[in-house]
Amino acid sequence: MKYMRVGPAGAEHPVACTGERYHDLSGVTADIDGAFLAAGALDGAGVAAETLPEIDITGLRIGAPIARPGAVLCIGQNYAAHAAESGAPPPEVPILFYKAPNTVVGPYDDVLIPRGSTKTDWEVELGVVIGRTARYLDSPEHALEHVAGYVTSNDVSERDFQLAVSGGQWSKGKSCETFNPLGPWLVTPDEVGDPNGLRLRSSVNDEPRQDSTTADMIFDVAYLVWSLSQYTVLEPGDLINTGTPQGVALSGRFPYLRHGDTVVVEIDGLGAQRSAVRDAP
The missing domain is CATH 3.90.850.10 (Fumarylacetoacetase-like, C-terminal domain)
Structure with a gap:
C-alpha cells in the first residue's frame, strides 16, 4: 500500500494509492498520522482501499505523506x-x-x-x-x-x-x-x-x-x-x-x-x- 496527502499546506487530505487509482481516506482517518499508523492503518481498520471512494488528484499539491512527526x-x-x-x-x-x-x-x-x-x-x-x-x-x-x-x-x-x-x-x-x-x-x-x-x-x-x-x-x-x-x-x-x-x-x-x-x-x-x-x- 502507498499512502499520500494532497491539498494545501496545513490542510492536506489523506489518500491511499492502489496502482494508478487514488482513494479517499477521510472516512477512515483525519490524517496519515501516528494514531492511524499505530492502529495498523487500513489493515487495522479492516478496510480494503478498493472499497473507498476514488479521488482525482490532478492539479492538487502533493504534501508530505505523513502529518508533522513528533520527532x-x-x-x-x-x-x-x-x-x-x-x-x-x-x-x-x-x-x-x-x-x-x-x-x-x-x-x-x-x-x-x-x-x-x-x-x-x-x-x-x-x-x-x-x-x-x-x-x-x-x-x-x-x-x-x-x-x-x-x-x-x-x-x-x-x-x-x-x-x-x-x-x-x-x-x-x-x-x-x-x-x-x-x-x-x-x-x-x-x-x-x-x-x-x-x-x-x-x-x-x-x-x-x-x-x-x-x-x-x-x-x-x-x-x-x-x-x-x-x-x-x-x-x-x-x-x-x-x-x-x-x-x-x-x-x-x-x-x-x-x-x-x-x-x-x-x-x-x-x-x-x-x-x-x-x-x-
Missing part, C-alpha cells in the same frame, strides 16, 4: 564513502542528531536557502516511519516490526551552520525552514521488501550527483531502530533519516545550491521528488 531523528555519516568525503572515519556507533519537525514539507515544495547561507547542500536518504512504539528493543531481529513504512527524504543541510558556527551540534545546520522535503508516498513494508538494497539517487539541474544503494549503509535499518530505542522512545509517526551516500556538495566536487537550481532525489519503489531552490524571503 525527526537523523543518522550522520552512515555510508562509508560519504564519511570519507566528509574527512571523517566511519563511525563505530550511529551518530544521532535531530531536525525540527517543521522542516518537513512536500516533495515538490520549494527549498528555501536561508539568509546568510553560502553552503546549502542536498542529501538523498531513506526515511523510515515508525508504526509501533519502540523502547528498549531486545535486539535488531524484531525491529522492523515497528516500522510503518518507508519514504524518500531529502535531508537538506547548511554546512557552515552545521560545522563552522554550530557550537558543536549539527542541528543548527539542519533545521532551517523547508529543509526536509518528504515523499511523495509512504510505502508499506510489504511493498518494499528488503530495505537494505534500495537504489537511491540525486541530481541538480539534471546533472547526476549521488548514485548508491542502501546496501552500503554502515548501520542497516533494523540496527538503527534497535539502537535508537536504547536511548529514546520511538513513537508512531516519528521519522528516521538513515543517512546519505557520497556525492554531496560538502565533498568539494560540486557547487552548493543557488537560487534557481532544481534538485531531484529518488529511491526505487519510493518515488522521486523535485524541488525548486529559492532564496528565503
Whole structure:
C-alpha cells in the first residue's frame, strides 16, 4: 500500500494509492498520522482501499505523506564513502542528531536557502516511519516490526551552520525552514521488501550527483531502530533519516545550491521528488 496527502499546506487530505487509482481516506482517518499508523492503518481498520471512494488528484499539491512527526531523528555519516568525503572515519556507533519537525514539507515544495547561507547542500536518504512504539528493543531481529513504512527524504543541510558556527551540534545546520522535503508516498513494508538494497539517487539541474544503494549503509535499518530505542522512545509517526551516500556538495566536487537550481532525489519503489531552490524571503 502507498499512502499520500494532497491539498494545501496545513490542510492536506489523506489518500491511499492502489496502482494508478487514488482513494479517499477521510472516512477512515483525519490524517496519515501516528494514531492511524499505530492502529495498523487500513489493515487495522479492516478496510480494503478498493472499497473507498476514488479521488482525482490532478492539479492538487502533493504534501508530505505523513502529518508533522513528533520527532525527526537523523543518522550522520552512515555510508562509508560519504564519511570519507566528509574527512571523517566511519563511525563505530550511529551518530544521532535531530531536525525540527517543521522542516518537513512536500516533495515538490520549494527549498528555501536561508539568509546568510553560502553552503546549502542536498542529501538523498531513506526515511523510515515508525508504526509501533519502540523502547528498549531486545535486539535488531524484531525491529522492523515497528516500522510503518518507508519514504524518500531529502535531508537538506547548511554546512557552515552545521560545522563552522554550530557550537558543536549539527542541528543548527539542519533545521532551517523547508529543509526536509518528504515523499511523495509512504510505502508499506510489504511493498518494499528488503530495505537494505534500495537504489537511491540525486541530481541538480539534471546533472547526476549521488548514485548508491542502501546496501552500503554502515548501520542497516533494523540496527538503527534497535539502537535508537536504547536511548529514546520511538513513537508512531516519528521519522528516521538513515543517512546519505557520497556525492554531496560538502565533498568539494560540486557547487552548493543557488537560487534557481532544481534538485531531484529518488529511491526505487519510493518515488522521486523535485524541488525548486529559492532564496528565503
